[in-house]
Every structure is written in C-alpha cells, then in structure tokens.
C-alpha cells in the first residue's frame with residue numbers, strides 16, 4: 036500500500052509573516068535547522084514561501100526585504116495526496132518541499148524530499 | 160536489486176574554492192539552481208561544503224567570508240555505497256546532500272535527497 040502525504044509529512048512547521056524582518060527569518064531557519072519557511076497571514080493562510088535558497092539569493096543580490104525574495108505562487112500538497120503526485124511536483128518545479136494545506140489554504144504540515152527518502156528506507 | 164550511489168547520483172557538480180568570494184558563491188548557487196556546493200582545493204580534493212542553509216546563516220549573522228560559514232568535516236559517499244547507507248547518514252546528521260568522492264577524496268559526483276526520492280518514484 037502506497038503511503039499518503041499525511042503519513043510522511045511533518046505536522047510541525049516553522050512559519051513566518053510577510054512583514055517579518057529578513058534577518059529574523061534567516062535566524063529562525065538557522066536555529067530550527069530547516070530549509071523551508073511557509074509565509075502565512077494573520078489567519079494562518081499561506082501567502083508565500085521562503086527557502087534557504089531564497090535567503091542565499093538575498094545575500095547574492097544584496098536584497099533586504101522578505102517581500103523581495105519570497106515566492107508567492109506556492110506549489111502545495113493535500114493530506115490525502117499520493118507521494119507520487121508530490122514527487123512529480125518536486126521534479127517538475129525543481130523544488131524540495133511542499134506546504135500541506137487544508138481546504139481553506141491554511142498550513143497544516145510540510146513534506147520534503149528528505150521526509151520521502153527517509154520514509155522509503157524506513158529503517159532510519 | 161537495490162540501486163547503488165553511482166546509478167542515482169549526479170555526476171555534474173557545481174564546486175567552488177575556499178578563497179572564492181562568498182557573494183560569488185551565492186550567485187553561483189542561485190544561477191545553477193542548486194543547494195549544495197562542495198569546496199575543493201586546486202587538485203579537486205574535497206576540503207569543505209557550503210549549502211544554501213550556510214549562506215542563509217551568513218545573512219542571519221552578517222558573516223562575509225566563505226571560510227567562516229563552510230563546513231569542513233564533510234560526510235561523503237562512495238560510488239558503490241548502498242542508498243541505504245546514504246539515507247542513514249542523511250538522517251543521522253540532518254543533511255540533504257553528500258559529495259561522492261574517489262579514493263583520493265576528489266569530488267566525482269553529488270547525491271541528494273531529491274535524487275533519491277525521484278529515483279524511487281522512477282516515473283519522474
């Protein structure tokens with residue numbers, strides 16, 4: 036039986052707000068040891084995503100506002116989606132993490148290539 | 160039959176030198192759309208690794224020298240290692256990419272969680 040997103044994702048997600056300071060978001064990413072930070076509004080609704088790659092880009096180009104580096108059109112997954120569909124999206128867009136959202140686009144989890152590769156070699 | 164590292168890794172690797180400018184390395188990462196840059200000496204021997212996460216850390220802490228952010232003790236893989244052993248290392252050290260080295264520790268490839276998850280869902 037093929038696992039679904041809800042069995043592989045992490046339910047604990049580090050998020051930030053679009054008005055947060057870019058250095059504060061970078062410190063959050065470093066302190067939590069994560070690579071993906073979904074950006075949410077006051078109701079928890081997804082409005083963008085920032086990855087360590089975006090922050091590297093900010094360093095490269097000397098950008099200093101979160102709004103200048105975050106991606107707004109976010110590729111997401113649903114709880115009952117197949118892992119196949121997630122890997123397909125990752126491959127198509129060259130991304131390594133998808134926020135998991137509910138029917139009102141609130142962030143309820145995150146699934147990454149790390150989670151998928153570890154799940155498939157379940158011993159780890 | 161379980162695949163080996165040589166069948167899953169990417170043989171084309173973006174590398175940099177320890178004396179390169181941190182912003183130039185960040186631009187390289189952005190332009191090539193990668194997350195991992197092995198640092199090699201003049202003979203191509205591995206001396207460290209920089210990821211988009213390290214560059215995010217440089218932004219967070221205001222560091223501006225590659226030598227201040229690169230990781231020197233690099234976890235690596237060999238061509239004939241099992242994927243199991245790679246996933247085990249990724250899990251143990253919370254990392255998502257391993258440089259593949261030859262017997263003289265020269266970089267001959269890179270294997271990431273992205274490569275592994277895509278390989279296991281071979282349709283993509």
Ligand SMILES: C[S@@+](CC[C@H](N)C(=O)[O-])C[C@H]1O[C@@H](n2cnc3c(N)ncnc32)[C@H](O)[C@@H]1O
Nearest residue numbers: 084086088106108109110129130131132133192
């Ligand atoms: C093309 S990827 C390549 C580097 C890296 N693998 C990563 O995932 O960030 C870099 C860009 O993808 C964007 N990105 C990452 N995850 C995303 C997602 N789930 N939906 C939309 N864009 C995403 C990032 O914001 C970044 O601008």
Ligand SMILES: C[S@@+](CC[C@H](N)C(=O)[O-])C[C@H]1O[C@@H](n2cnc3c(N)ncnc32)[C@H](O)[C@@H]1O
Nearest residue numbers: 068208210212230232233234253254255256257
């Ligand atoms: C603990 S990881 C967490 C974030 C992210 N998953 C990553 O791989 O960078 C971050 C640190 O791991 C280091 N790192 C990444 N790949 C490594 C490898 N193959 N060997 C040793 N350190 C590595 C990076 O240099 C960075 O300082």
